[in-house]
């Protein structure tokens with residue numbers, strides 16, 4: 253019925269490539285096969301006890317069950333700005349320059365919705381965490397996708413990035429209203445240093461665009477690398493906002509807590525739109541999030557060690573299986589070029605074959621944009637024993653591929 257009635261926004265959203273993989277995964281599992289699953293960025297493990305205890309304590313108090321503040325309770329916003337002061341030496345006003353969000357994904361979608369007029373253009377590097385692109389489409393804007401590349405340590409090729417960004421700005425009509433950056437990057441794990449942000453902020457001021465920076469993986473770094481914040485660049489607050497999430501560092505993905513900070517005009521827009529959409533997170537979650545940010549941080553070291561160990565086991569065992577992958581310095585992912593024997597398959601077909609022939613699930617690079625073709629993303633969410641089992645399965649599969657090619 254009503255076939256002539258269209259939902260333009262929904263029609264502009266592509267079908268999720270990952271849905272195809274999930275469907276096969278489900279089918280294989282129903283058939284009784286034990287799939288080793290590296291496909292989702294969903295942290296395993298438990299939230300640290302002191303955070304859970306605070307949630308329980310707060311939930312048992314009276315007057316905590318009502319609607320909360322949509323921009324976050326003051327104590328949480330203060331904990332957020334204190335966190336920035338401690339970690340990055342950045343001073344922020346908890347009233348006008350910080351907003352707590354229901355995870356950083358919700359914050360991002362609403363930030364984009366708040367600042368995008370129909371037909372506005374935004375630049376997003378490709379490949380990208382899918383919502384970075386699609387929130388703009390949902391908001392009625394247009395996305396200019398920009399390629400980027402990296403060296404063998406997954407550090408951004410900065411000169412090329414700025415050449416391509418300048419080209420994107422020159423060729424875009426209207427001029428971009430904002431540029432989205434996400435370093436350490438999902439899915440590629442690519443990192444930058446502070447001087448990258450110094451250049452980006454200077455360019456934003458010259459070309460008159462805003463910057464949205466997503467540092468979801470700020471804490472998950474290895475081998476001495478430390479994530480910079482764009483807001484530590486002098487004058488960045490004039491043009492930039494940044495988001496962070498408690499999902500990864502504190503193993504709180506299901507709690508849905510994150511935040512945005514920075515430019516007061518953009519933060520004000522997000523606060524305002526959120527006041528129309530929601531009544532804030534459940535207060536005990538906000539109280540527990542305050543404790544997470546203010547409390548002992550050794551739980552983060554444990555998370556880092558867990559991912560680092562898995563990364564090392566994965567790189568070593570996959571190399572022994574005939575799949576050599578460069579070593580990332582950050583995130584909970586490994587971004588792996590397809591092994592030479594499988595290059596001709598492309599990332600989607602390779603992912604399907606890994607699932608059905610090696611019982612290993614990964615994410616095809618093409619799902620993150622055309623710039624992701626030729627790669628797969630492997631999330632470090634299985635334990636070391638299962639990583640080694642995956643390597644054994646993959647070794648056999650790659651041998652069979654080679655034999656087929658003969």
Ligand SMILES: Cc1ncc(COP(=O)(O)O)c(C=O)c1O
Nearest residue numbers: 293355356357438468497499510
């Ligand atoms: C780059 C990046 N940003 C944001 C998020 C969303 O995190 P959350 O909504 O849990 O805060 C993710 C989740 O995987 C991510 O990879």
